[in-house]
Structures are given as C-alpha cells and as structure tokens.
Amino acid sequence: MKIGIKAAVLAAVSALATGALSPAQSQNLTMAVGAQITSLDPHYHALSPNFAVATMIFDTLVQFDADAQMEPGLAESWKPVAPTVWEFKLRPNVRFHNGNPFTAEDVAFTIDRVPAVPNSPSSYAIYTRAIERVEVVDPVTVRFHTRSPYPVLPNDLSQVAMLDRETHDKASTDDFNSGKVAIGTGPFRYVDFRSGERLRLERNEEYWGQKPHWKAVDYRVVVNDSARTAGVLAGDVDFIDQVPTSDLSTLKRDQRVKIAEKDGLRIIFLALDHLHPEGSPQITGHDGKPLNKNPLLDLRVRKALSMAIDRQAIATRVMEGAAMPAGQFLPEGAFGHVPGLEAPKADPEGAKKLLAEAGYPDGFRITLSGPNDRYMNDGRIVQAIGQMWTRLGVRTTVDAQPWTTFVSRAGRQELSAFLVGWGSSSGEASNPLRSLVAGYNRDKGFGTSNRGRYSNPELDAKLEAALAELDDPKREALLQEATRIAMEDVAIIPIHIQKNLWAMRPNLRHESRADELTRAQDVRPAEAAR
Numbered sequence: 001m002k003i004g005i006k007a008a009v010l011a012a013v014s015a016l017a018t019g020a021l022s023p024a025q026s027q028n029l030t031m032a033v034g035a036q037i038t039s040l041d042p043h044y045h046a047l048s049p050n051f052a053v054a055t056m057i058f059d060t061l062v063q064f065d066a067d068a069q070m071e072p073g074l075a076e077s078w079k080p081v082a083p084t085v086w087e088f089k090l091r092p093n094v095r096f097h098n099g100n101p102f103t104a105e106d107v108a109f110t111i112d113r114v115p116a117v118p119n120s121p122s123s124y125a126i127y128t129r130a131i132e133r134v135e136v137v138d139p140v141t142v143r144f145h146t147r148s149p150y151p152v153l154p155n156d157l158s159q160v161a162m163l164d165r166e167t168h169d170k171a172s173t174d175d176f177n178s179g180k181v182a183i184g185t186g187p188f189r190y191v192d193f194r195s196g197e198r199l200r201l202e203r204n205e206e207y208w209g210q211k212p213h214w215k216a217v218d219y220r221v222v223v224n225d226s227a228r229t230a231g232v233l234a235g236d237v238d239f240i241d242q243v244p245t246s247d248l249s250t251l252k253r254d255q256r257v258k259i260a261e262k263d264g265l266r267i268i269f270l271a272l273d274h275l276h277p278e279g280s281p282q283i284t285g286h287d288g289k290p291l292n293k294n295p296l297l298d299l300r301v302r303k304a305l306s307m308a309i310d311r312q313a314i315a316t317r318v319m320e321g322a323a324m325p326a327g328q329f330l331p332e333g334a335f336g337h338v339p340g341l342e343a344p345k346a347d348p349e350g351a352k353k354l355l356a357e358a359g360y361p362d363g364f365r366i367t368l369s370g371p372n373d374r375y376m377n378d379g380r381i382v383q384a385i386g387q388m389w390t391r392l393g394v395r396t397t398v399d400a401q402p403w404t405t406f407v408s409r410a411g412r413q414e415l416s417a418f419l420v421g422w423g424s425s426s427g428e429a430s431n432p433l434r435s436l437v438a439g440y441n442r443d444k445g446f447g448t449s450n451r452g453r454y455s456n457p458e459l460d461a462k463l464e465a466a467l468a469e470l471d472d473p474k475r476e477a478l479l480q481e482a483t484r485i486a487m488e489d490v491a492i493i494p495i496h497i498q499k500n501l502w503a504m505r506p507n508l509r510h511e512s513r514a515d516e517l518t519r520a521q522d523v524r525p526a527e528a529a530r
Contacts, residue, residue, distance in 0.1 A: 026525065027215035032222040032231050033518050034242035035374055036403055038121075040193060041176040042161035042184075043114050046122040046435075046448065048266075048423045051159070052517040053219070056201060058161035058184030061088060061107070062154045066513045066522075068265060068334075068427030070154060074102065074162055074185065083149045083470070084132075088157075090140040094208045096164045097183045097190075104142040108134040109165035111144075115445075117173065121411050122449050126434055127156040129445030130467070148468045151475060155426040187212045187521045196221060201520065212521040219520065223373040232257055232503050239508060241518040242376055243501035245320035257503045261322075262512040264500040266423040267329055267432065268375060270305075270368075270385070270493040272296045273416045275453040282367035282416035286395065295360060296416065302490035304354040305417075308392040309385055310346035315496050318380050323496035328483055329424065329432040331497050336429025336479035341487060343494070351392055363393030369409070370419030372400035376498060382419050385495075410451045421498070422449065425515040429479040433463050437491040454491045 035049040042054035055063075063073040075088040094102040111134050115125035130150045135143040144153060164183065171181040182190035187209065188201035201217040220237065222228045225244040231237040233256055243251065243259065252259055273280045273296050280294040295301045311325035325343035330336060355363060368386050372379035379400040386396040401409075410418055424431045439455035440447035446460070447453075459482050466478035486492070500516040504523065511522040 027213075028218070029214040029216070029239065029520055029523060030218040030220065030237045031239045031241075031518065031520060031523075032220045032228045032237045033240070034223055034225065034228060036196060036221055036223065037193075037199065038404065039173055039177060040179075040182050040190075040199075041117065041173040042163075043117045043124045044120055044173045044176075046124050046126070046159070048425075048516060049518075051425070052519055053199060054161045054184075055186065055517065056188045056217075056219075056519055056521065057182060057186045057190055058163070059094075059186050060158050060161055061090075062158040064158055064425060064427070064515060066262075066511050068425070068514045070158065073158070075157075078154050080470075081143070084146045086144045086146070086150075086153050087137075088142050088144070090142065091208060092140050094185050095206060096167065096185050097204060098164070098167060100164050100166055101139075102162065102164070102185055103139040104136040105139075106162055106165050107142045108136055109169070110160060110163045113163065113168070114160060119173075121407065123445070124160060126445040126448045127159045129443075130156070149470050150467060151470045151472075152426075152428070152430055152467060155428065155431075158426065188217060191216075213524045214520055217520040229503070232505070235505070239502065239504040239510070239523055241500075241502050241516075243503045245318075245322045245377060245501075248320060248322065248501065251503055255506070258506045258508075260502045260504070260510045260512045262500045262514055263324075263331060264423070264498045264516050265330065265334065265425070265427055265514050266375075266421050266498045266500075266516055267326055268323070268378075268381065268419065268421045268495045268498055269326075269436075270495065271410070271418055271420055271436075271450075271452040272302060272305075272454070272490075272493070273413070273452055274455065275413050280366075280416040281414055282369075284365045286362065286365060288365070291364065295358065295364060298358045299490060300354040300358040301360065302493070304351040304358070304392065305389060305394065306344055306490055306493045307347045307351040307354070308388050308394075309344075309493070309495065310388060311343050311495060312346070314381060314384055318377055318384050319496065319498075322376065322499040322501060324499070326494040326497045328487055328494060329422075329429055329436075330427070334424070334427050334429070336433075336476055336483060338480045338483050338487075341484060343496075346388075348388075348392060355393065360393075363395065365395045365397070366416055367397045367399050368417050368419070369399045369401070369406060369415045371403040371406045374403040374406075375419075375421045376501075378419060381495065385419070413451065413453060415451075418451075419495075420451070423516055425517075427514065429483055430463070430466060433459075433479065433482050433486070434467075437486045438463055452492070456485060456489060456491065459485045459489075459491070 061075040078088045081087045114128045175181045191200040199219040228240040315323040327343040370382040386398040389396040435449040438446035462482035469475040509526045
C-alpha cells in the first residue's frame with residue numbers, strides 16, 4: 001500500500017511538472033487547486049471552485065471584495081426606486097471577449113437563462129427567483145421588478161455571471177465545457193480546458209477593470225495534497241490552495257514558500273436524512289435489518305449525534321488549528337450571526353441518555369458518507385466523527401468517496417448522514433438559510449442544496465419575512481431567529497468554520513479572500529503595485 005501511495009504522488013508531481021512554466025517567465029502563472037471544476041457553464045452548478053473559475057472568465061453586476069463587502073462590477077451603481085423595483089446603472093463601453101457590447105439586453109437574457117439550465121445539481125436559480133420581470137430602460141439602465149420588497153437583490157446578483165444574448169442564446173452546458181461559448185467580459189479569456197486536469201487562460205487585454213498581471217495562466221486541478229505541496233516546493237507550480245494542515249507548520253519555516261491565510265466563511269457540517277419516515281436507506285439495527293422508522297426524525301437522536309462530536313478535538317487535532325468549532329452558519333461579525341450561540345460541547349454521557357429516551361438504548365447502525373477530495377481533511381473528519389458515534393453506541397461505517405461520486409448520490413437523497421460544506425460568499429445568513437435548511441421549493445428557489453430535505457414551516461416563515469424586510473436591523477433579527485430555529489432543531493450538525501490557506505513562491509503576494517476563491521487576478525508579483 002505504501003508503494004502505491006508513493007507512486008500516485010510521484011505521478012501527480014510528474015503531471016504538475018509536465019509543461020510547467022519557468023518562474024523566470026514573469027508574465028506566466030501556474031496554479032494548482034485542490035478541488036475539481038465540474039463545469040465552465042457559470043449557471044450550471046453552484047460550487048465554489050466553479051464560481052472561482054467563472055469570475056476569471058465572466059463578470060457579475062455586483063462583486064465582493066476580499067473581505068466580503070459589496071462593490072461595483074458590471075453595474076456602476078444600484079438603488080431601489082420603489083419598494084419592489086431596483087434600478088441598476090451598467091458600466092458603459094464594456095465588451096465581451098468576442099467584441100460584442102455588453103448591454104441591458106444581455107442582463108435580461110441572463111436572468112431568463114439561469115432557471116432554465118437543465119440537470120443542474122445545485123441551481124443558481126436561488127439568486128434569480130425573486131425577480132418577476134426585467135425592464136430594459138436603455139442600453140445601460142435595467143430595472144428588476146420583484147414579487148415583494150427584496151433587500152438582498154444586489155447580494156444575489158453578485159453570484160450571477162452575465163452572458164451575451166447573441167453568443168449564448170440556446171448554448172448548452174457542453175458548449176461551455178468545450179470552449180465554444182466560454183466567452184465573457186472577465187479579466188481572462190479561455191484558451192483550453194481538460195476536465196479533471198487543467199484550464200488555460202490568457203489575459204483579456206481589453207478588460208474594463210484593472211488588468212491582471214499575468215499574460216498566461218495554467219490553472220491545474222491537483223486533488224492530491226502531497227502533490228500540491230511538493231509542486232510548490234519544487235517550483236513546478238507557483239501557487240497552491242488548500243494547503244494541507246499537516247504541512248502547515250513545516251511550510252511556514254521553509255524559505256522556498258510563503259503562506260497566506262484568512263478566516264473563512266465556509267461551514268463544514270453534517271446533513272441528515274429528513275426525507276424517509278419509514279426507514280433511512282443507510283440505517284439498520286445491530287442485526288443488519290432495516291428499521292421500520294427513521295431515527296433521524298427524532299430530535300433527541302439528532303441532538304445525541306451532535307453532542308457526541310468533540311468539535312474542539314477535530315479543530316485542534318484533525319484540522320491542526322485551521323478551523324474554529326461552530327454552532328451556527330457564520331462566524332462572529334457576519335450579518336445574521338447569533339451572539340451566544342456557541343458550538344455544542346462534547347457530552348457523550350448526555351448523548352447516551354438522549355438515545356435511550358428516544359428508544360435506542362443500544363444505538364443502531366449507520367453509514368456516514370462524505371467526500372475525500374473536496375474540503376480540507378474531509379476524509380479524516382468523517383473518520384473521526386465515525387469513531388465518536390461508534391463510542392456512543394451508534395456503530396458507524398465510514399464511506400468517503402471522490403467528490404463527483406459522492407455529490408451525485410447526495411443529490412439523489414441516497415444517503416442517511418453525510419459531511420458537506422457551504423461557503424457563504426455574501427457573508428450574510430440568508431445565503432446558507434435559503435440553500436441548506438429552507439424547505440425544498442423549486443418555484444421559490446429554496447433548499448437548492450438541502451440534500452437531506454429538512455423542512456420547518458416556522459423557519460421558512462422567518463426567512464421569507466427577512467427576505468422582504470428593508471430595514472437592516474429588523475432583517476438581521478429575523479435571520480438570527482431563523483438561524484436559532486435551525487440550530488435548536490438540529491436541521492444540520494455544524495462542525496467547524498474553515499480557515500483559508502494558500503502557499504506560493506516568496507516573490508508573489510496574494511489578496512486572500514474570506515470567500516476562499518482561488519483566482520489568478522488576486523496573485524501578483526510582490527513588488528508590483530496593486
């Protein structure tokens with residue numbers, strides 16, 4: 001087994017080196033990222049690695065800076081002109097990579113396309129559902145009419161990449177992945193894409209904003225942690241993300257690299273099966289026979305599973321300090337964070353009592369699933385939690401799989417309990433509430449990543465009230481109430497909030513982002529002025 005692992009790492013390092021650009025070629029940047037790009041269609045799959053790539057090729061009306069604060073993008077300004085109408089003024093003289101002008105007609109086309117993308121595993125429609133119609137006032141003025149007052153529309157539109165009506169009309173997701181229509185207004189142009197391997201880009205010399213330093217970018221997918229680290233140490237790549245926590249202390253002392261880190265907005269959590277009342281697909285009695293009811297629908301069982309987890313031990317030992325134990329969606333300082341709602345303390349004895357009260361004094365058997373190549377130390381986290389649950393009496397089989405396999409199964413509601421993460425790019429609580437725990441409703445765009453199909457009408461009512469509240473303090477109070485309902489009902493089991501880590505050659509600098517996006521435009525030579 002050791003020989004096989006070593007060979008795999010050597011092969012991955014060799015892949016990094018193949019065709020690597022010399023550090024002396026200062027206009028070229030080679031990056032190695034740890035998560036798969038599942039599509040170049042910016043409206044197909046709401047996934048952070050996809051969105052990072054989308055923001056290199058495409059643009060949104062509103063952007064977020066490194067600290068998750070809104071700033072102008074393709075829209076120079078925006079304001080409400082009526083309780084249910086937002087007016088956006090577009091940046092003039094912007095052109096797509098093919099020379100077509102960007103106008104309000106393209107905005108209207110884009111909003112119509114988003115919910116129509118077929119087979120989306122996690123739709124961007126959540127960000128457009130509030131829009132009833134788009135009014136094109138003139139080429140640089142567009143008005144969004146919403147069904148009710150909707151204060152978070154600018155936040156939502158920060159996630160929606162703008163497309164060209166002429167180029168992208170009737171374009172399929174495959175057309176984007178082939179490069180045929182991978183055409184945006186962003187700082188880089190598409191050159192080549194090999195799924196699971198690499199994306200090549202070149203600088204957009206006509207970019208409307210600050211032009212990136214790099215003329216050519218080689219953006220490589222290297223899911224093997226050891227290979228990414230070896231690549232940056234050897235100089236085969238210039239920059240890596242998802243620095244392995246096991247290597248962090250060593251890399252900080254190594255003069256060949258420097259580390260950038262930032263407290264993040266990504267929560268790592270367990271989702272639970274709320275869909276199957278007559279027995280969950282991966283839960284049995286100790287005799288291996290299916291149970292006639294789903295124990296996860298009992299609040300006492302959910303609380304027991306949460307109380308059995310030693311979050312501090314995971315943050316300290318598994319994550320080696322690169323995480324903060326969590327009891328809610330967002331860290332302190334974020335809009336909608338609930339003061340005093342702390343991470344639950346580990347209490348195995350209390351958990352055993354709750355299981356007994358629920359009618360499971362001897363526990364049961366469960367499979368805990370998760371990816372092994374998506375989040376920092378994801379496979380190790382699942383193993384650690386499985387051991388904690390087994391000590392509780394819930395005999396746990398751990399099933400850690402490659403992300404693409406895992407997420408397909410989770411999306412089909414085939415799993416009973418599984419580890420997943422969510423990065424809140426907008427930095428406010430409505431984002432995870434709508435996506436992760438709001439009752440699944442395709443028409444409203446709620447619950448698009450609620451793969452456990454949790455549902456609570458009281459929570460949904462608080463969330464809907466918040467999304468229609470224009471007064472920020474009142475809106476935040478409603479979001480806090482909705483968050484508290486979700487956490488007290490153990491809609492999900494929060495584990496920790498991840499810290500974001502990058503490593504690079506010492507002559508580079510990085511504008512590290514709270515939303516963890518890894519983008520070439522955020523990397524520059526250390527001596528270059530931003």
